[in-house]
Amino acid sequence: xxxxxxxxxxxxxQTPQVFEVGEYVLFRDPERFLTGQPDHTVVAVVWDTFSxxxxxxxxxxxxxxVERTVDPRFLRLxxxxxxxxxxxxxxxAGDVRDLCPAAxxxxxxxxxxxxxxx
Numbered sequence: 001x002x003x004x005x006x007x008x009x010x011x012x013x014q015t016p017q018v019f020e021v022g023e024y025v026l027f028r029d030p031e032r033f034l035t036g037q038p039d040h041t042v043v044a045v046v047w048d049t050f051s052x053x054x055x056x057x058x059x060x061x062x063x064x065x066v067e068r069t070v071d072p073r074f075l076r077l078x079x080x081x082x083x084x085x086x087x088x089x090x091x092x093a094g095d096v097r098d099l100c101p102a103a104x105x106x107x108x109x110x111x112x113x114x115x116x117x118x
Contacts, residue, residue, distance in 0.1 A: 019046045019057050024078040027059055027070055043078070044068075 019025065023046045032040035044059035047067065056069040079090070085105045 019072065019077065020048050020077065021049065024083065025059065026076045026078060027061070027068075028074045030074055 005013060024043060025044050025046060027044050028041045032038075044061045047060040048058040054072065057072045057075060058067065058069045059075070060067050087106055088116050
């Protein structure tokens with residue numbers, strides 16, 4: 001069984017009151033987490049307006065695309081800066097082997113669109 005330590009003396013980050021449609025979030029299923037089950041934390045996207053009742057956020061789990069409505073206390077926004085960090089810090093020239101494949105593909109696409117070479 002997985003040993004889980006939770007420090008209840010430290011305040012956690014404040015969750016936003018409102019998540020916007022299209023924002024990427026991390027969702028942690030508290031029951032799965034507390035019972036040590038796998039796949040307790042997933043990436044998701046907010047997919048709808050909040051017509052699903054107060055205190056519920058509709059998400060679409062990626063990549064399965066399963067739709068759920070969840071308690072926003074267990075959501076954390078994934079900032080765009082975190083998603084784009086590898087591209088924003090990419091070397092301007094030279095060896096790109098250390099970049100993730102998505103970053104390389106994006107850089108190559110930008111070069112093609114600007115008429116340059118990769």
